[in-house]
Amino acid sequence: MVAADHQDHWIVVLGASAGGVEALSTVIGALPAEFPAAVFVVLHLAPAGISLLPEILGRAGPLPVRHAADGAPIEPGRIYVAPPDRHLLVEPGIMRVTEGPIEHRARPALDPLFRSAAEAYGPRVVGVVMSGMLDDGATGLLAVKEGGGATIVQDPDDAMFRGMPANAVRLAAPDHVVPATGIAPLLLTLVGRGTPVG
Numbered sequence: 001m002v003a004a005d006h007q008d009h010w011i012v013v014l015g016a017s018a019g020g021v022e023a024l025s026t027v028i029g030a031l032p033a034e035f036p037a038a039v040f041v042v043l044h045l046a047p048a049g050i051s052l053l054p055e056i057l058g059r060a061g062p063l064p065v066r067h068a069a070d071g072a073p074i075e076p077g078r079i080y081v082a083p084p085d086r087h088l089l090v091e092p093g094i095m096r097v098t099e100g101p102i103e104h105r106a107r108p109a110l111d112p113l114f115r116s117a118a119e120a121y122g123p124r125v126v127g128v129v130m131s132g133m134l135d136d137g138a139t140g141l142l143a144v145k146e147g148g149g150a151t152i153v154q155d156p157d158d159a160m161f162r163g164m165p166a167n168a169v170r171l172a173a174p175d176h177v178v179p180a181t182g183i184a185p186l187l188l189t190l191v192g193r194g195t196p197v198g
Contacts, residue, residue: 009074010037010191011090011121013144015110017044017132019160021056023180024130028079029060030184037126037191039079040068040088040095042113044106044132047085054081070097082108089116104136110164114140123148126190128183129174130154132164138171145172150190152176152183 016023020043031039045051051067057079058065068080068088072095080095082088087108089096096116103109110129114137117125127144129137131154145151151174156162158179169177176186 009076009093009121010124010126011074011117012037012039012126012128012187012191013042013090013110013113013117014039014128014130015042015113015132015137015140016130017106017134017136017161017164019131020044021053022131022160023154024053025057025060026180027128027130027183027187028057028063028065030181031061031063031187033062034077035063035188035191036076037187038074038076039063040082040090040113040117041079042082042088042108042110044136045082045084045108047107049084051081051084057081068095068097070095082113084108087112089113090120091116092120104134106136110137111140115143118143118147118149121149125149126152126187128152128154128187129164129168130180131159131161133161134163135167135171137164138168141168141172141174145174150175152178152186154183155179
């Protein structure tokens with residue numbers, strides 16, 4: 001059930017794995033400073049070590065980027081990145097960073113983020129699956145679609161690794177399949193309409 005007092009928020013959930021840093025940088029770098037949605041990013045990471053993804057994405061474009069913090073409020077015009085070895089989830093108005101079970105041999109994984117966003121924000125969600133191997137993100141993207149949200153997949157022929165996008169196309173029949181360079185303009189159109197995207 002989508003909480004009524006949070007229906008004016010837009011949530012964009014972006015996920016990638018192998019080849020994803022370049023793809024994510026392409027999208028994030030093309031979003032303007034006044035982008036009206038909160039953006040949540042999952043990239044498959046090794047469980048040990050430090051993630052430099054917030055710094056990389058922060059250099060790509062004007063939006064502020066940081067690791068997500070458990071219980072922190074969701075603010076539009078900001079990008080939140082899942083930290084290593086933790087799932088990133090969305091609840092109405094707040095984010096959750098949890099250990100949770102490994103999914104698709106990954107933590108963080110796309111599917112938990114996408115499922116939670118669909119449950120919390122329904123038609124105010126835009127889900128995006130980008131470059132990677134195997135099939136993480138496919139069932140999560142389907143959940144976004146079934147919740148009334150919009151779904152975008154990087155064209156598998158444009159992706160450095162086509163497994164994740166190809167599986168998302170096959171399972172979720174997304175609304176849009178576009179090259180990485182086409183995703184940011186599409187996001188601007190979808191979240192700028194002022195009405196649910198479903």
